[in-house]
Amino acid sequence: MSQLLEKKIKIREDKKRPINFSYFLIGAKWLNKLFIKESNEMKKEPLYQLIYEHLKQDILNQRYPFGSQVPTEKELTSTYQVSRITAKRALTELESDGFIQRTPGKGSFVSYQNQLIPTTYEIAFMLPFSQAAGLERYVQGATDYLDSTPYRLTIHSTEGNRQRQRELLASLTKEKWDGLIIYPENLGNSLDLVVQLQLDAFPIVLLDKKLEGTTIPTVTSDNFSGGFLAAQHAIALGHTKITYLSTVDLLENTSVRDRYLGYLNALHEQRLQDYSANFGGQPLLRSLETVAVQEYLKEVKRSGVTCIIAENDVVALRLLSEAKKLKVNIPEDISLIGFDNIQMTDLVSPQLTTIQQDFYQIGYLAAESLLTQINQQQNSGKHLSKIVPIELIIRESVKDCL
Numbered sequence: 001m002s003q004l005l006e007k008k009i010k011i012r013e014d015k016k017r018p019i020n021f022s023y024f025l026i027g028a029k030w031l032n033k034l035f036i037k038e039s040n041e042m043k044k045e046p047l048y049q050l051i052y053e054h055l056k057q058d059i060l061n062q063r064y065p066f067g068s069q070v071p072t073e074k075e076l077t078s079t080y081q082v083s084r085i086t087a088k089r090a091l092t093e094l095e096s097d098g099f100i101q102r103t104p105g106k107g108s109f110v111s112y113q114n115q116l117i118p119t120t121y122e123i124a125f126m127l128p129f130s131q132a133a134g135l136e137r138y139v140q141g142a143t144d145y146l147d148s149t150p151y152r153l154t155i156h157s158t159e160g161n162r163q164r165q166r167e168l169l170a171s172l173t174k175e176k177w178d179g180l181i182i183y184p185e186n187l188g189n190s191l192d193l194v195v196q197l198q199l200d201a202f203p204i205v206l207l208d209k210k211l212e213g214t215t216i217p218t219v220t221s222d223n224f225s226g227g228f229l230a231a232q233h234a235i236a237l238g239h240t241k242i243t244y245l246s247t248v249d250l251l252e253n254t255s256v257r258d259r260y261l262g263y264l265n266a267l268h269e270q271r272l273q274d275y276s277a278n279f280g281g282q283p284l285l286r287s288l289e290t291v292a293v294q295e296y297l298k299e300v301k302r303s304g305v306t307c308i309i310a311e312n313d314v315v316a317l318r319l320l321s322e323a324k325k326l327k328v329n330i331p332e333d334i335s336l337i338g339f340d341n342i343q344m345t346d347l348v349s350p351q352l353t354t355i356q357q358d359f360y361q362i363g364y365l366a367a368e369s370l371l372t373q374i375n376q377q378q379n380s381g382k383h384l385s386k387i388v389p390i391e392l393i394i395r396e397s398v399k400d401c402l
Contacts, residue, residue, distance in 0.1 A: 049093075069107045073087040123151050125139060127157050128183060137363065172202065179374055208362070217373070217384035221362065227266070241273075241275055243276045245283050245309070245311060250283075288318045293322040301328060301334060307337065307398065316345075
């Protein structure tokens with residue numbers, strides 16, 4: 001009996017022993033560490049890292065192939081609803097890791113490539129002549145735009161041979177070329193090939209001339225304004241009998257036609273007659289050979305016309321040269337205005353008044369338009385066409401008749 005009582009008392013005494021809380025503290029700390037670890041793992045990645053990973057995967061999966069442009073900071077800001085700083089950080093990280101190359105004023109282009117992708121892309125630049133005034137500035141402008149990209153130009157000259165132009169166009173394939181910039185002398189016998197390239201989604205840009213009835217992008221000077229300013233300048237100096245001279249059919253050459261239309265509008269504003277119609281019904285001189293030019297100048301002088309506006313500087317300089325042989329004084333007898341502002345215009349006497357084209361800017365914008373097509377896989381649309389402003393250059397070849 002006493003033994004049983006002692007046992008119960010001992011058990012009660014055991015129950016009264018103080019609780020050791022150290023075990024609970026150790027367990028709590030372990031649980032806290034586990035919670036912190038799991039909560040950290042559950043935290044979202046920084047937003048810039050999320051954008052970085054998305055763009056990186058798009059580059060690796062060839063959604064943005066080598067040389068193509070990735071979205072801008074502004075576009076990323078809108079797409080991901082983040083700050084400009086966050087978008088910039090993502091692009092900076094991509095550049096740091098070798099996936100893109102950033103060029104101020106142009107954008108960010110994919111620089112990452114694997115062994116299956118060529119190191120350079122080829123763009124064909126087709127010109128009517130290898131040596132012609134102003135053409136080298138087209139090439140320089142395009143080259144400067146492409147310098148920060150993996151693309152490079154290969155120059156092809158048709159040397160005025162329409163069959164050669166057709167052969168070169170027929171040789172263009174997507175396997176060998178990524179796009180074409182073409183300054184056509186005339187597309188009459190190659191129209192089918194140019195249109196076929198566009199229908200095959202081959203990136204193409206036309207320089208100087210528009211191909212009406214198609215949506216092929218073009219980059220041209222503001223030819224209409226050029227013709228208008230030339231005529232307006234002559235009128236402002238008191239000329240009332242003015243003629244326009246072209247060596248090409250106005251129905252075949254859209255640039256020269258636009259200059260003529262601008263010229264006609266300036267005359268119409270002042271209710272003046274177009275004296276071009278007096279020389280064969282339209283302002284056309286088929287040949288620049290000595291006999292043809294001299295006969296034209298004699299006829300102009302007999303008609304009482306006091307100012308000739310030529311389609312370009314080459315034609316104007318030819319007139320100036322033959323006028324000297326005929327003892328026709330420029331500008332005392334006949335005033336003369338050109339178009340282009342090539343180098344020779346301020347080296348002759350008298351220096352030629354002309355309309356300046358920005359050949360460099362035309363070439364630059366043509367390359368920009370072409371790369372837009374390549375990157376966006378879109379090779380048509382008026383928004384890809386550009387019109388480059390012109391400038392009247394006043395020199396010595398127009399007489400003040402006031």
